[in-house]
Amino acid sequence: MNTTTQETRIAVVTGGSRGLGRNAALAIANKGIDVILTYRSRKDEADTVVAEIAALGRRAVALPLDVSRSAGFTDFAVQVKGILASQWQREHFDYLLNNAGTGVHAGIAETTEAQFDEMVNIHLKGVFFLTQKLLPLIADGGRIVNVSSGLARFALPGYAAYAAMKGGIEVLTRYMAKELGARGIAVNVVAPGAIETDFGGGAVRDNAQLNAFVASQTALGRVGVPDDIGGVIASLFTPDLRWVNAQRIEASGGMFL
Numbered sequence: 113m114n115t116t117t118q119e120t121r122i123a124v125v126t127g128g129s130r131g132l133g134r135n136a137a138l139a140i141a142n143k144g145i146d147v148i149l150t151y152r153s154r155k156d157e158a159d160t161v162v163a164e165i166a167a168l169g170r171r172a173v174a175l176p177l178d179v180s181r182s183a184g185f186t187d188f189a190v191q192v193k194g195i196l197a198s199q200w201q202r203e204h205f206d207y208l209l210n211n212a213g214t215g216v217h218a219g220i221a222e223t224t225e226a227q228f229d230e231m232v233n234i235h236l237k238g239v240f241f242l243t244q245k246l247l248p249l250i251a252d253g254g255r256i257v258n259v260s261s262g263l264a265r266f267a268l269p270g271y272a273a274y275a276a277m278k279g280g281i282e283v284l285t286r287y288m289a290k291e292l293g294a295r296g297i298a299v300n301v302v303a304p305g306a307i308e309t310d311f312g313g314g315a316v317r318d319n320a321q322l323n324a325f326v327a328s329q330t331a332l333g334r335v336g337v338p339d340d341i342g343g344v345i346a347s348l349f350t351p352d353l354r355w356v357n358a359q360r361i362e363a364s365g366g367m368f369l
């Protein structure tokens with residue numbers, strides 16, 4: 113099943129141990145693509161995803177990565193290069209999903225510089241420089257998907273610092289697409305609405321009042337689940353969507369229309 117040929121496509125998924133990254137990693141594997149996924153602290157969860165992908169007949173490897181620490185990105189790229197050579201006899205991978213991250217919930221008046229810097233480091237600086245370090249390892253003709261948020265389009269009190277970074281990611285996506293087009297690399301950004309994951313302490317999933325509020329503001333009448341997102345991301349790595357480039361694709365069930 114795990115044949116290693118030149119045709120094998122490989123995706124790197126950051127934050128693949130839980131939530132949307134996990135769901136996307138499985139959806140990507142279901143499209144016949146092998147996966148290198150990363151985790152920050154939950155190695156056990158990452159190993160479970162690796163086993164689930166293996167059960168689908170694809171090869172997967174989990175590596176530790178803190179996307180808030182750009183000083184570690186050169187070492188990470190070296191690790192990926194080594195894994196590509198040892199596991200796939202390849203020098204390149206094909207697809208990059210910049211997904212990993214956490215949020216901060218604080219009003220503008222209360223947000224600390226430390227919270228703001230954390231958001232910059234994870235969502236903006238991390239995506240910028242991780243992609244930069246991995247560029248030599250991405251095959252020409254590959255694809256990149258960044259993850260934004262519905263909160264970059266509509267405003268909810270308490271998400272200013274987080275959403276400002278996601279807005280930055282949407283601009284960065286267009287610049288990546290412009291510069292990397294010469295290598296045949298398409299770059300898009302997926303903006304999920306509120307999805308039931310561990311994100312934000314699992315508030316959207318576990319706080320019944322918040323859950324009902326989000327559902328009431330969503331045209332399709334419910335809160336999103338990870339299965340609503342992984343397939344959208346995985347589709348962007350398939351030939352069907354090869355001409356889609358530099359686009360913001362919101363997957364929110366129609367929030368705040």
Ligand code: NDP
Pocket residue numbers: 126127128129130131132133150151152153154155157177178179180211212213214215234259260261262303304305306307308309310311312316
């Ligand atoms: P989860 O909390 O469920 O999962 C977060 C994932 O990111 C985990 O794999 C975690 O690793 C990893 N991670 C967290 N911080 C870091 C870090 N500093 N460095 C490396 N990895 C890290 O969150 P979601 O799956 O919900 O969120 C994924 C992405 O989707 C984020 O970018 C988020 O902003 C975005 N998003 C989420 C929405 C939602 O409603 N859930 C809505 C819109 C966007 P580990 O398991 O090891 O801790």
